[in-house]
Amino acid sequence: MAKVVADITVSLDGFVTGPDAGPEQGLGVGGEALHDWALQPDAIDQAVLEESVAATGVVIMGRRLFDVIDGPSGWNDEMGYGAGLVAEPPVLVVTRIPPDKVRLADRMTFVVDGIAGAVAKGLAMADDRNVVIMGGGETIRRAIDAGVVDELRLHIAPVLLGAGTPLFTGATPRNLRQTHVQVSGHATHATYRLD
Numbered sequence: 097m098a099k100v101v102a103d104i105t106v107s108l109d110g111f112v113t114g115p116d117a118g119p120e121q122g123l124g125v126g127g128e129a130l131h132d133w134a135l136q137p138d139a140i141d142q143a144v145l146e147e148s149v150a151a152t153g154v155v156i157m158g159r160r161l162f163d164v165i166d167g168p169s170g171w172n173d174e175m176g177y178g179a180g181l182v183a184e185p186p187v188l189v190v191t192r193i194p195p196d197k198v199r200l201a202d203r204m205t206f207v208v209d210g211i212a213g214a215v216a217k218g219l220a221m222a223d224d225r226n227v228v229i230m231g232g233g234e235t236i237r238r239a240i241d242a243g244v245v246d247e248l249r250l251h252i253a254p255v256l257l258g259a260g261t262p263l264f265t266g267a268t269p270r271n272l273r274q275t276h277v278q279v280s281g282h283a284t285h286a287t288y289r290l291d
Contacts, residue, residue, distance in 0.1 A: 098153065098222045100215055100244055102229045102236045104263065105130045105251040105283070111260035112233040122164035129255040133282035134179040140280035148249070149178035152185050153225025154218040156211075158235030159191040166199045177230070185228075186221055188214045190235060211235065215244040233263045241268050245290050248272065252284040 106112055107130060114124030123130060133141040155177055157165070165171050176182040187204050194206035207214040211229075218227035229239050239245050272288035279285075 098219055098224050099246040100227045101247045102245045103249040104231050106263050107253055107255050107257045109256045110262050111257040112263050113261040114257045115259040119163045119167045124260050126257055130253045138281045140278055141282055144285050149181050149183045151226045152228045153222030154227045155185050155187045156214050156218055156229045158232050161232045162189040188218055190214045211238045212242050212244055233261050237267055248288040250286045
């Protein structure tokens with residue numbers, strides 16, 4: 097049965113990007129270190145990445161993340177969903193206004209009726225595989241607050257960014273149930289159940 101998984105990398109101090117993130121510098125100043133686990137994986141990281149990608153039926157992201165991914169320095173033939181695995185699941189982009197021009201048009205569908213609408217559409221498309229909300233931080237917060245997330249997967253990178261895009265600022269207080277933890281040389285991969 098398909099489940100909805102919010103999956104994102106976060107620094108030890110709670111940021112999903114460094115400062116000054118934008119289409120030209122997607123992870124912000126110093127933010128590249130967040131994804132060392134996916135770009136320079138050890139055996140544990142590689143297994144986490146492969147398992148997640150294999151279980152993914154549909155990806156959901158917000159418009160800001162889409163602008164980075166569709167930009168000139170974004171996804172390409174060597175880098176995409178799953179880092180170097182370059183998987184190509186359908187991608188739903190939550191936005192109020194779809195862009196006029198899309199470089200990766202064959203992979204992207206724009207959803208204008210909010211995160212709950214995107215999740216419903218993703219579940220209908222996923223063929224019993226997971227619907228993965230990959231970010232950004234605001235999109236994941238909205239999905240959790242809307243009650244549409246079954247599982248939260250955090251890849252906690254051993255880096256302090258000091259500033260940037262926070263993951264949980266303004267989040268609704270709640271208890272989570274930790275269900276799985278794996279530690280690699282680059283990250284702590286933690287899975288939480290949202291009840």
